[in-house]
Amino acid sequence: MLRRVGPSLRHFLLERKNSAGYSSYSGEAKMSRPVQARRLEGIDKNIWVEFVKLAATYSTVNLGQGFPDFPPPDFLKEAFVRALSGENHMLHQYTRAFVIIIEPFFDCYEPMVKMAGGMPVFVPLRPKAPKDGKLMSSADWQLDPAELASKFSERTKAIVLNSPNNPLGKVFSRGELEVIADLCVKHDVLCISDEVYEWLVYDGKEHIRIASLQGMWDRTVIIGSAGKTFSATGWKVGWTVGPNRLLQHLCTVHQNSVYHCATVAQEAVAQGFQRELKLYGKPESYFVQLPKELQQKRDWLIQSLDAVGMKPIIPEGTYFLVADISEFKSDVPDVPDSDEPYDSRFAKWMVKNKGLAAIPLSAFYCGAHKNNYNHFIRFCFAKEEATLKAANDILQKWKREKTNP
Amino acid sequence: TMAFRHKNTRRIEGLDSNVWVEFTKVAADPSIVNLGQGLPDISPPSYVKEELAKVAAVDRLNQYTRGFGHPSLVKALSQVYERVCGRKIDPLTDILVTVGAYGSLFSTIQALIEEGDEVIIIEPFYDCYEPMVKMAGAKPVFIPLRNKNDGNSASSADWVLDPAELANKFNSKTKAIILNTPHNPIGKVFTREELQVIADLCIKHDTLCISDEVYEWLVYKGNKHIKIATLPGMWERTITIGSAGKTYSVTGWKLGWSIGPQNLIKHLQVVHQNTLYTCPTPLQEALAQAFGIDYKRMDDPDCYFYSLSRELESKRDRMAQLLQEAGLKPVIPDGGYFMIVDVSTLNVDLSDVDEKQPYDYKFVKWMITSKKLSAIPLSAFCGPETKREFEKYIRFCFIKKDSTLDAAEVILKNWNKQTA
Numbered sequence: 001m002l003r004r005v006g007p008s009l010r011h012f013l014l015e016r017k018n019s020a021g022y023s024s025y026s027g028e029a030k031m032s033r034p035v036q037a038r039r040l041e042g043i044d045k046n047i048w049v050e051f052v053k054l055a056a057t058y059s060t061v062n063l064g065q066g067f068p069d070f071p072p073p074d075f076l077k078e079a080f081v082r083a084l085s086g087e088n089h090m091l092h093q094y095t096r097a098f099v100i101i102i103e104p105f106f107d108c109y110e111p112m113v114k115m116a117g118g119m120p121v122f123v124p125l126r127p128k129a130p131k132d133g134k135l136m137s138s139a140d141w142q143l144d145p146a147e148l149a150s151k152f153s154e155r156t157k158a159i160v161l162n163s164p165n166n167p168l169g170k171v172f173s174r175g176e177l178e179v180i181a182d183l184c185v186k187h188d189v190l191c192i193s194d195e196v197y198e199w200l201v202y203d204g205k206e207h208i209r210i211a212s213l214q215g216m217w218d219r220t221v222i223i224g225s226a227g228k229t230f231s232a233t234g235w236k237v238g239w240t241v242g243p244n245r246l247l248q249h250l251c252t253v254h255q256n257s258v259y260h261c262a263t264v265a266q267e268a269v270a271q272g273f274q275r276e277l278k279l280y281g282k283p284e285s286y287f288v289q290l291p292k293e294l295q296q297k298r299d300w301l302i303q304s305l306d307a308v309g310m311k312p313i314i315p316e317g318t319y320f321l322v323a324d325i326s327e328f329k330s331d332v333p334d335v336p337d338s339d340e341p342y343d344s345r346f347a348k349w350m351v352k353n354k355g356l357a358a359i360p361l362s363a364f365y366c367g368a369h370k371n372n373y374n375h376f377i378r379f380c381f382a383k384e385e386a387t388l389k390a391a392n393d394i395l396q397k398w399k400r401e402k403t404n405p
Numbered sequence: 406t407m408a409f410r411h412k413n414t415r416r417i418e419g420l421d422s423n424v425w426v427e428f429t430k431v432a433a434d435p436s437i438v439n440l441g442q443g444l445p446d447i448s449p450p451s452y453v454k455e456e457l458a459k460v461a462a463v464d465r466l467n468q469y470t471r472g473f474g475h476p477s478l479v480k481a482l483s484q485v486y487e488r489v490c491g492r493k494i495d496p497l498t499d500i501l502v503t504v505g506a507y508g509s510l511f512s513t514i515q516a517l518i519e520e521g522d523e524v525i526i527i528e529p530f531y532d533c534y535e536p537m538v539k540m541a542g543a544k545p546v547f548i549p550l551r552n553k554n555d556g557n558s559a560s561s562a563d564w565v566l567d568p569a570e571l572a573n574k575f576n577s578k579t580k581a582i583i584l585n586t587p588h589n590p591i592g593k594v595f596t597r598e599e600l601q602v603i604a605d606l607c608i609k610h611d612t613l614c615i616s617d618e619v620y621e622w623l624v625y626k627g628n629k630h631i632k633i634a635t636l637p638g639m640w641e642r643t644i645t646i647g648s649a650g651k652t653y654s655v656t657g658w659k660l661g662w663s664i665g666p667q668n669l670i671k672h673l674q675v676v677h678q679n680t681l682y683t684c685p686t687p688l689q690e691a692l693a694q695a696f697g698i699d700y701k702r703m704d705d706p707d708c709y710f711y712s713l714s715r716e717l718e719s720k721r722d723r724m725a726q727l728l729q730e731a732g733l734k735p736v737i738p739d740g741g742y743f744m745i746v747d748v749s750t751l752n753v754d755l756s757d758v759d760e761k762q763p764y765d766y767k768f769v770k771w772m773i774t775s776k777k778l779s780a781i782p783l784s785a786f787c788g789p790e791t792k793r794e795f796e797k798y799i800r801f802c803f804i805k806k807d808s809t810l811d812a813a814e815v816i817l818k819n820w821n822k823q824t825a
Contacts, residue, residue, distance in 0.1 A: 035517060035613075035668070035669065035672070036516055036517060036672040036675075037515065037516060037517060037518060037519045037520075037541070037672075038519060038520075039515065040516060040672060040675050040676065043675060043679055046472075046678045046679075048472065048678075048682075052471070052472075065469065067468040067469045068468065069465070069468070070464070071464035071467065072464075072467050077461060077462065077467075080461045080687075081458060081461060081462075084454060084457055084458050084461065108679060108682070111679045112679055112680075115515075115676075115679055116414075157411075188408070188409060188410055188411070190411055218409065219409070219411070227469075231467075232467045232468070233467075233468045233469045234466060234467045234468045234469055234470060234685060234686030234687060235467065235685050235686075235687070236681070236683065236684060236685045246411070248421070249412075249413040249414075249417060249421075251421075252413065252417045252420055252421045253417060253540075255423050255425075255426065256417070256420055256511070256533060256536045256537055256540055257507065257508070257511040257537075257680070258503075258504040258505060258507050258508045258511065258659070258681065259505065259507045259533070260505065260507075260657070260659050261504070261659060262657060262658055262659050262685050262688055263657030263658075263659075264457070264657060264658075264688075265685055265688075
């Protein structure tokens with residue numbers, strides 16, 4: 001069965017006149033046209049540019065942007081030095097359509113889809129109320145299968161899946177993945193599976209790769225990251241795994257954009273993986289040690305937040321957790337006609353006045369939905385003990401000030 | 406279930422073949438003397454490697470840095486280029502650090518070139534310009550450099566643009582012209598007068614200039630690299646692109662940069678934040694340190710920016726001599742580390758090779774298998790109309806260590822003996 005061909009949404013948009021009344025293809029003087037390409041429309045704002053600057057200016061404790069403040073493991077640093085100091089100095093040479101995005105989502109998915117001329121279609125994870133007295137878990141945020149199914153149409157090209165999920169920390173269960181897989185197979189839709197946190201799962205949970213489900217290998221591209229795997233975000237080495245008939249097209253884009261990645265960083269990551277392959281499943285494996293260490297940090301932060309009245313959602317994976325700040329609303333009064341979502345104002349106030357940096361959850365929602373869940377902020381706990389202790393001190397002090405003003 | 410309908414997007418249709426993918430594979434055999442791909446086999450300066458080793462030990466330098474460019478690197482770049490350009494360059498708003506100069510070309514074209522625009526490309530051209538322009542939905546308009554001495558070209562300076570022909574390529578749809586000086590593959594260093602002709606047209610037609618200057622430091626005696634952005638009226642419409650790989654002989658570091666006015670660079674930054682977002686931190690820090698060292702000695706002949714070009718000039722002269730002794734007439738480049746040569750004078754008959762490829766492709770493949778020497782065919786750097794004119798030339802890379810050039814010498818000296 002062939003896909004129905006119709007005018008793409010993108011071409012429809014191109015034929016429309018722009019707001020100044022000029023036809024897009026007029027021979028009008030270029031001075032009257034914007035210098036930048038239309039593909040950049042609406043994607044110029046960026047949460048990281050804004051919040052990283054704020055954290056750098058004001059914060060003493062940065063639990064905002066997701067990067068470990070502890071070092072990469074020694075074996076990896078050693079691999080890098082070995083790669084550098086080897087005799088082989090050649091290591092310094094030459095390496096509209098609709099897309100469904102599940103909210104909350106890592107923010108870059110939306111602008112990237114738009115830049116490609118695609119149309120993002122959002123479907124939210126919805127929180128179920130936790131059992132009385134218990135903290136919510138990221139497992140309690142779920143897709144409504146009927147709602148998800150309604151988002152699939154003939155024009156759906158792909159769905160972006162992120163498991164373990166940033167920012168919630170949700171690890172999709174086999175049953176949940178099967179629902180998504182069934183829809184992908186039924187509608188012949190691709191799956192872009194962002195699995196950068198694949199090794200960071202807690203409480204004995206299993207990370208299941210959707211590509212391993214029936215009918216999925218042929219339609220899935222899996223994305224991984226050295227930065228998250230080996231706590232070296234600054235190396236900027238990532239990869240895609242999938243069937244050649246899809247990967248070949250990614251290669252074409254790659255050879256016409258950046259073409260290579262840094263050789264020495266790739267060599268060091270390769271050596272890191274060689275080591276892990278030998279230790280796979282063993283207690284000394286970094287893939288066993290790191291989640292063990294991070295689970296402990298997760299539990300400390302949960303305790304800190306719970307003790308002061310911020311309600312953390314226990315993440316099943318990743319090194320992020322989201323907390324409900326409703327009880328702290330008195331510190332940051334509501335401004336009824338504000339354009340800015342509440343949690344964003346709260347997070348900015350918090351970094352300026354308390355020196356503690358976190359990211360508002362609304363940053364992970366599309367424009368229209370930013371006020372749906374606007375009383376949550378995201379913390380990163382891939383941090384040294386000292387950093388987490390300092391965060392705890394700030395929170396404790398804050399609570400004391402509230403009870404004894 | 407539906408049949409699988411997914412194929413590539415229109416934007417990459419026809420962009421899958423690539424000369425490097427083709428020829429790097431063929432020349433990968435270690436018994437072949439590889440003068441093809443522009444890959445230095447000389448060592449980078451030791452302080453550059455040492456800086457990287459030092460940096461790798463600093464924990465926070467293994468994590469994310471500022472997306473648009475690591476602060477110490479953009480500061481170092483602004484210092485060097487302020488000096489070179491004679492104008493103030495704001496490190497935060499006028500510079501973007503990218504994954505190689507490739508990344509700068511990609512960000513510039515995606516940011517500023519619209520579907521339906523025309524972009525002028527001077528032939529021969531670095532091969533990625535054409536597919537990148539096409540991927541943006543724009544139309545490449547080619548104009549060739551022509552040998553003004555009609556067959557007797559001794560120097561890259563003999564290859565020139567016809568001003569009237571160039572003027573005819575500009576129209577109301579022309580969004581940009583891509584300039585590459587020093588030029589790959591010919592090695593031409595555009596003179597001030599030649600740049601002025603291009604600048605006048607850009608100003609007259611309100612066209613942007615994308616100036617690929619990755620070989621900016623590699624100019625030989627008697628030549629001066631001039632930045633078109635320094636000509637009157639050009640700063641506000643020019644993006645100038647540079648490369649760590651070419652500056653410091655570290656092509657594997659994949660760091661490049663775009664420099665220009667804030668109102669253009671800001672759009673490149675938007676593309677960058679929605680593609681790669683940030684470049685590797687330790688490499689940027691090490692590069693900043695290296696630039697710091699050389700910035701301090703920009704008045705000193707030992708500065709790497711000058712010492713490298715002196716080293717390469719003698720390799721250039723040696724390469725030229727070897728080719729001349731083999732009966733060939735190389736075009737001596739005024740800059741860069743490539744040299745082109747007309748091989749038709751060798752009269753190698755390849756008409757029985759049953760392939761629809763241009764002569765130079767067939768010649769290079771024959772040379773690799775029978776002479777164990779590799780080069781790159783020049784028609785890879787041409788649009789469809791000019792392939793016939795350029796198919797008698799091949800390109801040699803001479804940024805190679807002495808032992809590589811020694812091996813090339815043996816092959817070239819024995820060339821005539823073997824065919825006799």
